[in-house]
Amino acid sequence: MRIGVPKEIKDNEDRVAITPAGVHALVEAGHQVFVETKAGVGSGFSDEDFQSAGANIRSDAKSTWADADMVMKVKEPLPSEFDYFRSDLTLFTYLHLAPEPELTRALVETGVTAIAYETVQLPDRSLPLLTPMSEVAGRMSIQVGAHFLENPFGGRGVLLAGVPGVPPARVVIVGGGIVGTNAARVALGMGADVTIFDSNARRLRELDELFRGQVRTVMSNAYNLREHIKGADLLVGAVLIPGARAPKLVTDEMVQGMNAGGVIVDVAIDQGGSIATIDRITTHSDPVYEKYGVVHYSVANMPGAVPRTSTLALTNATMPYAVRLANSGAANAARADAALAKGFNVYRGKVTYEAVATALQLDYTELSSLL
Numbered sequence: 001m002r003i004g005v006p007k008e009i010k011d012n013e014d015r016v017a018i019t020p021a022g023v024h025a026l027v028e029a030g031h032q033v034f035v036e037t038k039a040g041v042g043s044g045f046s047d048e049d050f051q052s053a054g055a056n057i058r059s060d061a062k063s064t065w066a067d068a069d070m071v072m073k074v075k076e077p078l079p080s081e082f083d084y085f086r087s088d089l090t091l092f093t094y095l096h097l098a099p100e101p102e103l104t105r106a107l108v109e110t111g112v113t114a115i116a117y118e119t120v121q122l123p124d125r126s127l128p129l130l131t132p133m134s135e136v137a138g139r140m141s142i143q144v145g146a147h148f149l150e151n152p153f154g155g156r157g158v159l160l161a162g163v164p165g166v167p168p169a170r171v172v173i174v175g176g177g178i179v180g181t182n183a184a185r186v187a188l189g190m191g192a193d194v195t196i197f198d199s200n201a202r203r204l205r206e207l208d209e210l211f212r213g214q215v216r217t218v219m220s221n222a223y224n225l226r227e228h229i230k231g232a233d234l235l236v237g238a239v240l241i242p243g244a245r246a247p248k249l250v251t252d253e254m255v256q257g258m259n260a261g262g263v264i265v266d267v268a269i270d271q272g273g274s275i276a277t278i279d280r281i282t283t284h285s286d287p288v289y290e291k292y293g294v295v296h297y298s299v300a301n302m303p304g305a306v307p308r309t310s311t312l313a314l315t316n317a318t319m320p321y322a323v324r325l326a327n328s329g330a331a332n333a334a335r336a337d338a339a340l341a342k343g344f345n346v347y348r349g350k351v352t353y354e355a356v357a358t359a360l361q362l363d364y365t366e367l368s369s370l371l
């Protein structure tokens with residue numbers, strides 16, 4: 001198979017979908033790999049590094065897409081990339097289609113086989129290709145929050161840890177999965193007072209054990225959220241219902257109850273956001289805006305700011321699946337691997353992931369009926 005890896009074009013997105021080690025694995029298995037020039041530079045990989053591993057360097061995005069049977073990316077294609085879509089193309093990347101009707105329509109109309117990293121799901125319900133970036137974004141959410149809590153950056157001027165005689169900042173995390181757990185770990189490490197919400201009682205028990213009672217675990221419902229968000233300094237949105245639009249759990253009124261100069265980091269923005277006052281996706285170039293006196297941060301590609309760590313972590317997870325797709329072709333790989341089949345969001349012009357179809361009010365077709 002011919003695999004194309006374009007340079008990412010989203011604002012400050014310096015991750016790349018493959019490393020020289022990944023190129024080596026694919027070439028060893030008998031495939032050809034085209035990497036767009038400078039695609040890896042932001043992650044510390046030069047064209048020569050890729051060439052030495054066996055890649056063919058392409059001078060532009062057009063030929064990288066056009067000559068490939070499968071394109072591997074990090075972020076969802078932007079409108080300028082829709083022209084490259086075609087029915088004999090497999091696209092393997094983050095897609096987050098539930099809040100993206102335009103992209104979904106383009107994939108359906110062109111018949112691309114669109115496999116989303118974020119919905120590949122193992123039998124234990126874990127999401128192996130989302131997890132590494134959720135680990136990164138969860139850890140980053142607290143460091144970003146601490147930064148914007150500083151007075152010169154619009155915050156109320158509190159130190160997460162406080163100091164002897166002055167209490168620590170209050171951090172509230174909504175969603176106790178991978179993002180939430182990693183956020184809690186860093187917030188605790190920095191000395192903050194941490195409260196974590198989840199709607200799953202078993203998860204709350206696990207968190208209580210994991211953090212040995214050092215974080216407050218609270219059942220997620222509107223009443224409890226209102227009580228605990230009141231007076232919070234930093235609020236992290238970290239919920240997920242795989243493939244679906246994020247539920248808006250935090251209302252305008254709850255945000256108004258936060259301390260003035262508090263900060264919201266809505267990591268779940270890539271699925272549409274979980275906080276009512278988050279009304280736009282922000283970028284690394286212009287990451288925050290203010291509403292009700294609270295700083296709002298809603299960057300949908302947070303790990304793109306730490307590309308070296310993120311590219312290595314992401315490709316550790318994606319490459320075994322990429323090799324399987326290249327060796328067998330998309331349809332056979334899906335037949336052989338139920339976890340990978342869950343990644344198929346659009347196939348043969350149909351939406352094959354139910355939560356995406358529901359979010360966008362489109363018809364849903366079971367993948368197995370098309371394979």
Ligand SMILES: NC(=O)C1=CN([C@@H]2O[C@H](COP(=O)(O)OP(=O)(O)OC[C@H]3O[C@@H](n4cnc5c(N)ncnc54)[C@H](O)[C@@H]3O)[C@@H](O)[C@H]2O)C=CC1
Pocket residue numbers: 118130131133134135137174175176177178179180197198199200203220238239240241246247249266267268269270271299300301302303
């Ligand atoms: N902005 C960015 O750059 C990035 C965003 N993300 C996003 O972060 C979000 C969270 O991802 P993960 O932690 O990996 O998901 P996860 O599946 O590990 O955790 C989600 C948690 O939300 C909980 N949840 C579901 N409904 C809830 C409710 N009503 N109230 C409270 N909790 C509820 C679930 O029980 C689960 O524990 C996803 O949207 C993911 O795509 C991940 C990485 C980077």
Ligand SMILES: CC(=O)C(=O)O
Pocket residue numbers: 075094096118130133134270300301302303304
């Ligand atoms: C998960 C995701 O969308 C990201 O890492 O950018």
